[in-house]
Amino acid sequence: MIMKNKMNTHTPILSSIPRLHLLLLLSLSLSSTSCSSSLLKKPPPLPILPLPSAPQLQWQLGHMAIFLHFGPNTFTDSEWGTGHVDPSVFNPTNLNATQWVQVAKDSGFSRVILTAKHHDGFCLWPTEYTNYSVSSSPWRNGGGDVVGELAKAAKDAGIGLGLYLSPWDRHEQCYGNTLEYNEFYMGQMTELLTRYGNIKEVWLDGAKGEGEKDMDYFFDSWFSLIHQHQPGAVIFSDAGPDTRWVGDEAGVAGSTCWSLFNRSSAKIGDSDFQYSRGGDPFGHDWVPAECDVSIRPAEDIEVLEEFSELRRSIFSQNLAIDAKICASGTRGSANNSWFNPYNVVEEGFHSYWAPEENQSNWVLYFDLQELVSFNILLVEEPIHMGQRVIKFHLEILNENGEWNIVTNGTTVGYRRLLQFPIVKSRNLRFVIDKSRAEPLISYLGIYMDPFSILSNISDSTTSINSSQILPHIDLNHSQIAVL
Numbered sequence: 001m002i003m004k005n006k007m008n009t010h011t012p013i014l015s016s017i018p019r020l021h022l023l024l025l026l027s028l029s030l031s032s033t034s035c036s037s038s039l040l041k042k043p044p045p046l047p048i049l050p051l052p053s054a055p056q057l058q059w060q061l062g063h064m065a066i067f068l069h070f071g072p073n074t075f076t077d078s079e080w081g082t083g084h085v086d087p088s089v090f091n092p093t094n095l096n097a098t099q100w101v102q103v104a105k106d107s108g109f110s111r112v113i114l115t116a117k118h119h120d121g122f123c124l125w126p127t128e129y130t131n132y133s134v135s136s137s138p139w140r141n142g143g144g145d146v147v148g149e150l151a152k153a154a155k156d157a158g159i160g161l162g163l164y165l166s167p168w169d170r171h172e173q174c175y176g177n178t179l180e181y182n183e184f185y186m187g188q189m190t191e192l193l194t195r196y197g198n199i200k201e202v203w204l205d206g207a208k209g210e211g212e213k214d215m216d217y218f219f220d221s222w223f224s225l226i227h228q229h230q231p232g233a234v235i236f237s238d239a240g241p242d243t244r245w246v247g248d249e250a251g252v253a254g255s256t257c258w259s260l261f262n263r264s265s266a267k268i269g270d271s272d273f274q275y276s277r278g279g280d281p282f283g284h285d286w287v288p289a290e291c292d293v294s295i296r297p298a299e300d301i302e303v304l305e306e307f308s309e310l311r312r313s314i315f316s317q318n319l320a321i322d323a324k325i326c327a328s329g330t331r332g333s334a335n336n337s338w339f340n341p342y343n344v345v346e347e348g349f350h351s352y353w354a355p356e357e358n359q360s361n362w363v364l365y366f367d368l369q370e371l372v373s374f375n376i377l378l379v380e381e382p383i384h385m386g387q388r389v390i391k392f393h394l395e396i397l398n399e400n401g402e403w404n405i406v407t408n409g410t411t412v413g414y415r416r417l418l419q420f421p422i423v424k425s426r427n428l429r430f431v432i433d434k435s436r437a438e439p440l441i442s443y444l445g446i447y448m449d450p451f452s453i454l455s456n457i458s459d460s461t462t463s464i465n466s467s468q469i470l471p472h473i474d475l476n477h478s479q480i481a482v483l
Helices: 002-039 054-061 072-076 097-106 146-157 178-195 219-229 273-278 300-315 341-345
Strands: 065-068 111-117 160-165 201-203 234-237 243-245 324-327 362-380 389-397 403-410 416-435 443-447 462-464 467-469
Touching: 054 234, 065 097, 065 160, 097 111, 097 146, 097 300, 111 146, 111 201, 146 160, 146 178, 160 178, 178 219, 219 234, 300 443, 324 341, 341 443, 403 416
Parallel strands: 065 111, 111 160, 160 201, 201 234, 234 243
Antiparallel strands: 324 362, 362 416, 362 443, 389 403, 389 416, 416 467, 462 467
16 A cells, blocks of 8 residues: 555656656747747749740840951941852951950950851851852961851850851842751851850841842741750840840830840831830740940940940949948848848849838838939849839939939839939939839949030039039040940
């Protein structure tokens, strides 16, 4: 009985020990769970379709390319060759592809694109499909290869190579025979894509003079061939598939310019210029616009050097880099967020500011901590998350404590530059008025350009919307059309 009573007496005591441990462990577990959850990363918002491919992203990061229009036309001083010029006219005895590439690289260009064959049909490489090429010219005693020399120079310099192969061929006899010429064209394209290493961009178009032979191009087969041999290349044409013609050769895009596009609404060789310039906010394809603009003959190097120096002097420093920045709201809270508003003054689109969810007031505030003069706004979206911003504006705080609009715009995309009369302020706010989804901003910068001429800049200090406008400084009487 004593033994039994002892066991009954001790049983509650022994059973209370694991219960105590259980309570302590449960308490510690709840505490650690609460602590760790506060440190968990808030996931990014969902991307909004369509999205760029990896080659399109790399193309966009390259910013600028130089297009080298070179061939017999260079020596006959003609825009479109006839296809009947004797190959003997092509003899660039001082050709130096390394110099071309070095000038391009020093001027900030990431790619060089060469007219491997223009409309005259003359080929700048020793093709096996026609005798109308460098092989029939006196240059290098018929053993030259412009494409090969440029490809080597580009590779050595570490910049990308692009090639233009004109569909319209004014020399080739089989042009006009749909099946035979498409085979011919794809044979030449295969030579270019398999002999010269990595090709970053392939240009083609539907240009053709009036009264020329009818011709159906097998574009889809061409595109498949290009992506098969060069999966990292982007293809340019009036309708993509990877980049599109902006609709002019003046280097000017539409004030509204979507990378969204419907390829089915565009036809190569028969472009709707307005559609090409503006893109399509309801487009199902990602096909960003590419601007091309000519520089004048005999001024090439001088113009490029001046352009490069202007870009460096204007954009070397973001005048908002040391600003105190806050936002109307931040995804994941402002105190512990991967989407902090300070991300907008850091280079690179993989970091960005994201607003709170279910919010319609999207504002970034900048305290520059001193009065700053500027006349350029640069804004970027993280395009790997989709193009979102539809409408925005920038305001400055005047001396009376009132906000005045300095500039406004539609669409941002990878990069948007806006220029306006010089203003001076300490406080700014960037307001997103309308967006396809929660807006994301990866970069925002303000800069001072003392070189360009704006027709609405006064010669003396004046006031626009109660904000201070400073006198214009004209340094070299040059005008920049595209920055």
